[in-house]
Amino acid sequence: MTTESEEKISPPNFIRDIISNDISENKHDNIITRFPPEPNGYLHVGHAKSICLNFGIAEDFKGVCNLRFDDTNPEKEEQEYIDSIRQDVEWLGFHWETNPSASDYFDQLYSYATQLIKKGLAYVDSQNADDMRSNRGSLTEAGKNSPFRDRSIEENLQLFVDMKNDKYSDGEHALRAKIDMSSPNINMRDPVIYRIRHATHHNTGNKWCIYPMYDFTHCLSDAIEGITHSLCTLEFEDHRPLYDWFLDKLETPCHPQQIEFARLQLKYTLTSKRKLNQLVQENIVDAWDDPRMPTISGMRRRGYTAQSIRAFSEIIGVTKKDSTIEMGVLENCLREDLNKRAIRRMAVINPVKVIIENYPEDQEEMVTGKNHPQDPQFGTREIPFSREIYVEQDDFMEDAPRKFFRLSPGREVRLRFAYYVTCKEVIKNDDGSIREIICTYDPESKGGKSPDGRKVKGTIHWVSAKHATTASVRIYDRLFNISNPAKLDDFHNALNPDSLITLDNAKLEPSIETVRQPLAYQFERLGYFIADTHSTNETPIFNRTMSLRDSWAKIEKEQNNS
């Protein structure tokens, strides 16, 4: 078992360096960060990186991190997403003291907008969206001022009140910041800060028909909460001048510092809420928590541990460089964690029957198995053994190469924790498939060693046929066949048809619990498994979380290639 009590300080990165400097210069009394998801989808691994960064910094610098819902777009946001986000952050092991929503600040935001108008720094534009777009210019051409740009403060104030008081329909007017239509930074070309949208908001209901935009809302929400460091991804770098502009022009409690870092990209996976949503909507996956999904809920259901995801987030680092992490890094973090905590059991997922002809028909006995090969704290268990057992189809080969250390006619192998058996004969069905394998066992070899000390190279796992539990096992693989599916406009052709393989006749050692356990299993020689959340005693379902490293597979591949 592992202890998680040791306080681990995360490795340094450029953001932590900035914060450390700020602290040594006494810029802040204490550090406050925030994780600000929009509740318009489920959280994914990319969010995990941000969560670990923001909450991790708060923990290490003895500050706090707010979980704030950035909910200014009522048409996309739902309570379901709010619930899932809270659950995911908690599951990852982080705690928030405050869990505000940007929508909690709508009154204050409205008042800030009014202040901007009064300072002559915002105006109501009555151009339609198309005109606004064409007047914005292009990357290389300056924009043109709106014909409504010079309305009087009084007129703007009245129009804005009327917008709020439901006098207009969607799109008829918009409030814009008056900055500079010829700015080389397009975000500064009089950005819209309030738009009219007659929609019911999950939090404020029908109180508002105007909603503030992200750029206006985010910096002010940060200031209201006294955020010291506002960490976001690279694409917001161009927005920082705007972030600072609002805070400079308005009288706010403080001026947080926005710092941008590169978002996580993982090979062979999608981290876009829009596209993940598409996978769900088109039933390409079962749900947001389908074990193939890179969502936190999907990974949790698959059997990932929170600790492995946190370790991963830490090991990949935080920089401003666009990068794509190989899956192997995530897998390594998972295996490393699961190896320490998984309880060992035996299960056969592609069974073939073995009959031990010299073992008495009516006899059965118990053999003792370690629950963890290295950690004695896991204890041992008794495993029933009898004349008929199941072994893995892959562990038998009729014409086996010399290096195949498993069952083959004339060869002797060890049944893990039980006896040495020697393959005598193969009985086939009419179609040539193997019906059963006949073996003999050495009664002297109980426990897996013989008095004469002879070497048996191979050890295979097994399950007593009459004592086995039958279960369905799901083997997962990457959802996409190409390493960068995010680049594709249409990802359908890149879907991996074998991302889910279901094996319905798996045989489990009887001591395996078939309802979801807090502790993961390692099915020896096969991988890490966990009961699915839908598994029951009547219909047991196991997800393979991750395979074990398999150096035999490599050898086999090389032989086939030569």
Add this chain to the structure above:
RNA sequence: UGGGCCGUCGCCAAGCGGUAAGGCACUGGGUUUUGAUCCCAGCAUGCGUAGGUUCGAAUCCUGCCGGCCCAGCCA
């Protein structure tokens, strides 16, 4: 060809003017009743590139090359 940002081993990533950490992957070897785990060893005369400054440059300066982001009343 406007603006912003980034380029250190296959993939990440330290390094902050004194002579290239670490992880993953890979390769070789050892232990092993999981071909797992574990252990040991190897893996950048070079930091996009060309110049310059300096006794000394991945680190400072200049040019060039390559990549990413921005023209939602989305976030």
